[in-house]
Structures are given as structure tokens and as C-alpha cells.
Amino acid sequence: xxxxxxxxxxxxxxxxxxxxxxxxxxxxxxxxxxxxxxxxxxxxxxxxxxxxxxxxxxxxxxxxxxxxxxxxxxxxxxxxxxxxxxxxxxxxxxxxxxxxxxxxxxxxxxxxxxxxxxxxxxxxxxxxxxxxxxxxxxxxxxxxxxxxxxxxxxxxxxxxxxxxxxxxxxxxxxxxxxxxxxxxxxxxxxxxxxxxxxxxxxxxxxxxxxxxxxxxxxxxxxxxxxxxxxxxxxxxxxxxxxxxxxxxxxxxxxxxxxxxxxxxxxxxxxxxxxxxxxxxxxxxxxxxxxxxxxxxxxxxxxxxxxxxxxxxxxxxxxxxxxxxxxxxxxxxxxxxxxxxxxxxxxxxxxxxxxxxxxxxxxxxxxxxxxxxxxxxxxxxxxxxxxxxxxxxxxxxxxxxxxxxxxxxx
Numbered sequence: 049x050x051x052x053x054x055x056x057x058x059x060x061x062x063x064x065x066x067x068x069x070x071x072x073x074x075x076x077x078x079x080x081x082x083x084x085x086x087x088x089x090x091x092x093x094x095x096x097x098x099x100x101x102x103x104x105x106x107x108x109x110x111x112x113x114x115x116x117x118x119x120x121x122x123x124x125x126x127x128x129x130x131x132x133x134x135x136x137x138x139x140x141x142x143x144x145x146x147x148x149x150x151x152x153x154x155x156x157x158x159x160x161x162x163x164x165x166x167x168x169x170x171x172x173x174x175x176x177x178x179x180x181x182x183x184x185x186x187x188x189x190x191x192x193x194x195x196x197x198x199x200x201x202x203x204x205x206x207x208x209x210x211x212x213x214x215x216x217x218x219x220x221x222x223x224x225x226x227x228x229x230x231x232x233x234x235x236x237x238x239x240x241x242x243x244x245x246x247x248x249x250x251x252x253x254x255x256x257x258x259x260x261x262x263x264x265x266x267x268x269x270x271x272x273x274x275x276x277x278x279x280x281x282x283x284x285x286x287x288x289x290x291x292x293x294x295x296x297x298x299x300x301x302x303x304x305x306x307x308x309x310x311x312x313x314x315x316x317x318x319x320x321x322x323x324x325x326x327x328x329x330x331x332x333x334x335x336x337x338x339x340x341x342x343x344x345x346x347x348x349x350x351x352x353x354x355x356x357x358x359x360x361x362x363x364x365x366x367x368x369x370x371x372x373x374x375x376x377x378x379x380x381x382x383x384x385x386x387x388x389x390x391x392x393x394x395x396x397x398x399x400x401x402x403x404x405x406x407x408x409x410x411x412x413x414x415x416x417x418x419x420x421x422x423x424x425x426x427x428x429x430x431x432x433x434x435x436x437x438x439x440x441x442x443x444x445x446x447x448x449x450x451x452x453x454x455x456x457x
Contacts, residue, residue, distance in 0.1 A: 049120070049138060050100040052273045053093065062093055065130055066123070069379050071399050073128040073392050075344075076443060081125055095119045103145070106155020108162070110146070117142035129385035129392065133349055134274035137184060140322075141281070144180065147315075148173050154295060170309040177284050179319060182242035184278075187326045187347035189238030194351065196337060197235065201227035202424035203353035204234075211268060237261055238349075245285040258282050269350065332447050335457045338423060339448060340389060356387035356421035356431060360397065362404055365412040372400055388421050390432065390451050397438035415439050429454055 056062055066089045074081060084092070096119035102112035121139045124130065151157045152166040196202050205227040212222035220226055237257065244254035262275030329342030336343060337352050360372040374383050377399070386392040397415045405413055415438045419431040429452070432438075436450040 049116075049273075050097065050104060051276075053097045053100060057093065057097075062090065064379065064381075066093075066126055069127065069382060071377050071382075071396070072126060073382070073386070073395055075125060075128045075131075076391070076445075078125050081122075083126065092119050092122060096123065103150075106151040106157050107160075109151035109155060109157050113142065113146045117146060127382070129382050131344060132272060132274075133184075133347060134272060134277055136345060137180075137274075137277065140180060141177075144176060148176075172309060172311040172315070174284060176311075176315060176319075177281070178246075180322065181278075181281060181284075183322050183326075184347050185238050185242045188349045189235055189240070191346065191348040191351060192231070192235035192238060194337070196424055197231050197351060200424070201231045203351070204230050206353050206425050207269065234350075245282060248287070251285060255282060255285070271350070274349075334447055334451065335454055338421075338454045338457055339451045341448060352424060354388040354421055354423050355384070356419060356428070358383075358387040358393060358417050358419040358432075360400060361416050361418070362400070363414045363416065364410060377403075387419060388431075390448055391443050393417055393419060393432060394438055394441050394443050397441075401439045413439065423454065423457075426456060429456075 063086075067086045072083055096116055099112045099116035099119060102108050103116060117139070120142060124135050124139060149166060149169065151163060152169075155163075157163040158165045192198070197204075208221040208227050208230065212218045214221065241254055241258065241261075244250040245258075259279055262279050265271060266275035326346035329336050329346060332339070332341040334341050358374070360374070361369055362372060363369045374386075378386060378396070386396050397417065401413055401415055405411060416434055416436070417432050417438060418434050420428040421431040422428040431452060433450045433452060441450060
């Protein structure tokens with residue numbers, strides 16, 4: 049995360065994502081999250097970087113983990129268009145690290161006497177991280193048991209064809225049956241890699257598959273730090289003796305031991321939430337990949353290729369109407385994400401309503417959208433009911449009846 053944060057800062061992404069936008073999209077329930085000015089954004093970002101350094105070297109560990117969790121999670125909540133599965137995973141890992149004794153050996157906290165060294169650890173602490181990784185993989189695999197992925201090999205067909213010009217691998221990508229094989233392999237990997245990592249006999253081969261799989265996807269797709277996160281975090285599946293051999297080279301490795309202890313009720317509740325949250329899509333009868341109800345926080349990795357356009361029209365009671373220039377309010381990235389996600393469309397419409405009500409000094413505004421979305425290589429299709437006044441909609445957990453059903457799904 050230190051590498052990722054510094055890279056984002058050097059690339060100017062902090063300014064593009066947190067400073068430049070005029071309007072920020074919210075996750076449901078966090079609509080009143082305060083947005084700070086440019087100076088404070090950079091201060092919070094610097095605090096996240098410093099916290100990452102301190103966690104890495106084990107200095108002021110407890111304060112650093114709390115600081116990193118609060119800073120990074122706040123930045124991820126800042127604008128919902130920036131949501132990525134692996135950023136959500138980092139928030140979860142950071143939260144868990146607050147309670148785990150990851151600074152009890154080979155840390156500056158121990159060497160400086162800030163905490164007492166320990167040669168034992170409760171087994172549930174290790175299993176907790178393993179279980180979190182297992183949830184990510186398993187739910188990602190279950191999500192791929194979808195006709196779009198299995199029978200249609202979408203969106204892999206699109207992505208592989210775009211890379212057919214690559215040397216060596218391009219020939220493989222352009223083969224007719226490659227998308228189907230890649231789709232089956234991807235689903236098989238996500239469904240079973242956790243279980244192969246659990247067992248001693250299959251663990252070395254499974255970890256080799258982890259490295260190869262994630263390096264390959266890293267080279268093929270723009271998926272940020274996720275491959276690096278999984279390659280490094282999966283090391284926890286190796287036995288204590290393996291870790292002792294590796295860490296012993298650092299010197300002064302104590303005789304470590306893992307002992308059994310009951311899991312605190314708080315973490316039982318945490319795991320129940322992690323198991324249930326990805327299943328909330330079952331409460332909707334809408335088309336998941338199209339309407340995306342219950343889609344976020346469900347570990348649905350690389351399942352859709354969507355693009356869309358959304359043209360907003362403001363009308364008054366005296367039949368005056370004009371079209372909104374989205375570029376006046378949104379960055380290109382925000383506009384791209386807004387056009388394909390229904391809750392963002394509603395949020396943006398409400399913002400436009402407030403803005404133009406003040407500008408025009410009128411309270412009789414109505415806002416409509418002409419939105420078309422192309423999903424997984426299909427021809428674009430109407431997305432939102434164009435006759436629905438978006439200002440009358442309040443986002444919530446109920447099924448969004450104003451989303452137009454896709455006839456081919």
C-alpha cells in the first residue's frame with residue numbers, strides 16, 4: 049500500500065480524484081460524509097502514507113493501523129465512483145490488523161521496548177485472515193458461474209480480442225476457443241484455489257498458481273494492486289515452520305507456537321457479515337449485471353464490460369427545457385461511471401436539481417435522463433425510464449422499478 053499510495057501521489061491521481069471534481073458521489077448511508085478542502089486531502093493522504101511506513105516497520109503499530117484504516121477508508125468513501133474490490137479488501141485488512149498482534153516480533157516496537165515480544169499467537173488470528181481471503185476467492189468464483197461468463201465467455205472475449213496484437217500471447221488470445229478456456233480456468237481458479245492452499249500437499253503448487261495467475265492478469269488487465277495484494281497475503285497459508293525458516297534469516301527469531309483459543313464474539317459477527325453481505329443480491333429480482341443491485345461489496349471481479357451515455361434534460365412547468373452539459377459538473381471518469389450505474393444517475397440528478405433550483409430561482413423543475421448502456425459487447429439499450437422524473441426518486445434498498453429491463457438477459 050505504501051507503493052500504491054506513493055504511485056498515486058506521483059501520478060497526480062490524488063488531485064484528479066479528490067480535488068478536481070466539483071461533485072462527489074456517495075455510498076448509500078454516507079451521503080453526509082464531509083468533504084474537506086485540497087490541503088486537508090493531501091494531509092490525510094500523507095497520514096495514510098506515514099501509517100503504511102510505520103506498519104511496515106512495526107513502529108507505533110496500534111496507532112498506525114488505526115490511522116491507516118481511518119485515512120484510507122475515508123478516502124475510499126470520498127467518491128463512490130472510485131470503488132474497486134481490492135480497495136474494499138484493503139479497508140477490511142486494515143481493520144483486522146488493528147486487533148492482531150502483528151508487531152510482536154521483528155518490529156521496532158519490540159526492539160525499542162514499546163511492546164513485549166511474544167512467541168505465541170492464537171490460531172483464530174491466522175485463520176481469520178485465511179477466511180477473509182477465502183471469502184474473496186470463493187465468492188468471486190461463484191459469481192463467475194453466470195451464463196455471461198461461462199457460456200458466453202463475456203467479457204473475456206472482448207478483452208482477449210483487444211490484445212490479439214501482443215507478441216507470442218496474441219496468437220493464443222486470438223484462437224477461437226481461448227475465451228471459453230480462459231473463462232473456465234478463471235472460474236475454476238477462484239472456486240478452488242483457497243481449498244488447495246489449505247492443504248500441505250497441494251499448497252506449493254497452489255501458491256505457484258497464485259503467482260502465475262495474478263502476474264498474468266496484472267500484465268493483461270488494468271486491475272491495479274490486486275495481484276500484488278493477493279500474492280503477498282496468500283503467504284499466510286504456509287506453515288509456521290516455513291515462516292520460521294524465512295524470518296529466521298532476519299535473526300533473533302523466537303520459538304514461535306500457535307495455540308487454540310475461542311474466537312471473540314466480535315469477529316464471529318464480522319465473519320457472518322462478510323458471508324452474508326455478498327448474498328444480498330438474492331433479495332432482488334432484477335438483472336444483476338445490468339441493474340447492479342447488490343453488486344458492490346460482493347467480490348464480483350471482472351464480470352462486466354459496460355459503457356454508456358446519459359443525457360439529462362431539465363423541464364419546468366411552463367414547458368421550458370434544456371439539456372445539461374455534464375462536463376460542467378463531472379470529470380470524464382465520473383461521467384463514465386455515472387452513466388452505467390443507476391444510483392449514481394439519481395444522485396447526480398438530485399445535485400442538478402439543487403444547483404439549477406438556486407441558479408434559476410425555481411422550484412418547479414423536473415429532470416429526465418436519456419440513458420443507454422452497452423453490456424458485454426451488446427448493442428446499447430435504454431437503461432432508465434426516460435419518462436421518470438428523477439427528482440421524485442429516493443435511493444434505497446428497494447428494487448429500482450425505473451430501470452428498464454434488458455431483453456437479452
